[in-house]
Amino acid sequence: VPDDSLRAAWDGQAENWIAWNRNNRDDTFYRFHGERFFELVPEPGALTLDIGAGEGRVGRALHERGHTVVELEGSPTMARASAELGGIAVAGDAACLPFPSSIADVAIAFMSLHDVDDMPGAVLEIARVLKSGGALVMAIVHPINSAGEWSESETFSLYQDSYFKERVYSDSIEHDGLPMTFNSRHRPLDAWSGALEAAGFTIEAIREVGDEEGKWTRVPLFLDLRARRS
Numbered sequence: 105v106p107d108d109s110l111r112a113a114w115d116g117q118a119e120n121w122i123a124w125n126r127n128n129r130d131d132t133f134y135r136f137h138g139e140r141f142f143e144l145v146p147e148p149g150a151l152t153l154d155i156g157a158g159e160g161r162v163g164r165a166l167h168e169r170g171h172t173v174v175e176l177e178g179s180p181t182m183a184r185a186s187a188e189l190g191g192i193a194v195a196g197d198a199a200c201l202p203f204p205s206s207i208a209d210v211a212i213a214f215m216s217l218h219d220v221d222d223m224p225g226a227v228l229e230i231a232r233v234l235k236s237g238g239a240l241v242m243a244i245v246h247p248i249n250s251a252g253e254w255s256e257s258e259t260f261s262l263y264q265d266s267y268f269k270e271r272v273y274s275d276s277i278e279h280d281g282l283p284m285t286f287n288s289r290h291r292p293l294d295a296w297s298g299a300l301e302a303a304g305f306t307i308e309a310i311r312e313v314g315d316e317e318g319k320w321t322r323v324p325l326f327l328d329l330r331a332r333r334s
């Protein structure tokens with residue numbers, strides 16, 4: 105894994121991410137985003153793959169909803185942490201999935217594909233491992249969010265001169281003394297729909313998710329979607 109890859113940066117944040125999730129219930133996943141996202145997830149089939157699964161919080165929630173989940177995670181430390189809580193977790197690259205073709209009914213990528221270096225390659229791989237008619241349900245940082253920044257007076261503006269320019273960025277946040285640095289890549293919506301189209305997906309549903317109060321009621325935080333492999 106190259107030192108300057110997003111995957112390596114995430115592995116470097118593994119201990120922070122595990123502590124953040126297991127001690128901080130203020131994260132948007134627990135407050136509202138998890139429930140919003142699960143509305144898009146189909147009924148369980150024989151196998152659900154969770155791609156970019158982190159320390160396993162989404163896999164555990166899906167397991168409670170009746171899914172048989174296998175997780176794929178870029179950081180070996182995080183995959184191990186999930187396994188310690190009972191998750192079936194494999195360390196590997198989303199763009200080179202260690203699974204046979206046409207094996208899964210559902211693929212989940214919750215807040216992970218914008219953190220994957222080769223996102224179009226990962227989407228192709230997800231299409232390969234899904235059965236025909238299988239669903240990919242994914243959540244990403246909304247491209248409007250990642251294209252911009254807030255000023256101190258809470259005015260939102262473009263970070264650089266073009267929404268269309270891709271960029272790698274880092275956001276450092278601290279909650280209750282728990283530090284976390286998020287390493288991601290901004291891509292315009294066109295890059296996402298292009299990757300899904302090239303992999304043979306049809307988009308079925310899109311949700312733009314904001315917070316319930318504060319500045320993120322004015323600009324969407326996340327974009328969730330369900331796509332079907334034809």
Ligand SMILES: C[S@@+](CC[C@H](N)C(=O)[O-])C[C@H]1O[C@@H](n2cnc3c(N)ncnc32)[C@H](O)[C@@H]1O
Nearest residue numbers: 111114156157158177178197198214216219220
């Ligand atoms: C924001 S976290 C989300 C984790 C999990 N889905 C959750 O919601 O708790 C993004 C995850 O993507 C993983 N990731 C980054 N690049 C990856 C890659 N190339 N292959 C697989 N996972 C990757 C990171 O290690 C990290 O666990």
